[in-house]
Amino acid sequence: MAPIATTAELRKSGISSREVRRHCTPAGSWQRLLPGVVLTTPSPATRLDRLRAVLSFAGPSSVITGADALVRQGATLPLPRHIHVLAGSNVRRANPWILLERTTRPPAVVERHGLRLASAARAALDMARRELNPRAIAEILDAVVSARLCTPAELREELGVSSRRGTALVRQALSHLYPT
Numbered sequence: 001m002a003p004i005a006t007t008a009e010l011r012k013s014g015i016s017s018r019e020v021r022r023h024c025t026p027a028g029s030w031q032r033l034l035p036g037v038v039l040t041t042p043s044p045a046t047r048l049d050r051l052r053a054v055l056s057f058a059g060p061s062s063v064i065t066g067a068d069a070l071v072r073q074g075a076t077l078p079l080p081r082h083i084h085v086l087a088g089s090n091v092r093r094a095n096p097w098i099l100l101e102r103t104t105r106p107p108a109v110v111e112r113h114g115l116r117l118a119s120a121a122r123a124a125l126d127m128a129r130r131e132l133n134p135r136a137i138a139e140i141l142d143a144v145v146s147a148r149l150c151t152p153a154e155l156r157e158e159l160g161v162s163s164r165r166g167t168a169l170v171r172q173a174l175s176h177l178y179p180t
Contacts, residue, residue, distance in 0.1 A: 004052040007036050034095055047079065051115055054083045054098055062087040063109055063116045066099070066130075069123035070140075072112045075147045077127075077140065084126060086118060101126070105162070120149035121158040128173070129166035137173040145178070152178035 023030035066084030
């Protein structure tokens with residue numbers, strides 16, 4: 001059994017709802033990480049466990065983006081408390097430690113560690129456009145280019161096809177760091 005499972009998957013494998021609830025009590029050996037998502041080991045959840053749980057929670061078309069996607073692809077960036085995930089426009093789920101962003105333009109997906117991650121350019125822009133500090137934006141862009149995850153041209157191309165909402169400072173930082 002996978003360490004992260006939905007309650008529907010557990011029921012399908014023959015474990016009753018009652019047994020799932022019993023395992024998820026404080027005295028039980030499992031943990032309910034999110035509504036309908038269970039960690040089936042007694043050890044504390046790791047960041048990787050939480051990423052897998054978020055993808056199970058947000059649905060099969062969901063994709064991790066932002067700092068977690070970039071770090072999993074090789075960038076050196078601090079991880080925020082929340083996990084940023086992109087999901088289809090019909091997803092209506094929420095949780096305090098998930099930043100769920102609905103999108104009608106799904107990103108190119110990179111598979112790492114069994115996770116669906118947004119491409120580096122998309123993840124960097126998703127992260128940077130939520131920043132208000134120009135220095136932090138420059139650090140994000142520089143981190144992905146320095147790690148050779150994408151080029152300035154790929155960042156510009158992604159900016160060209162993405163929503164303009166929240167991108168003024170990102171555009172300014174990109175043109176300052178990597179003039180054409």
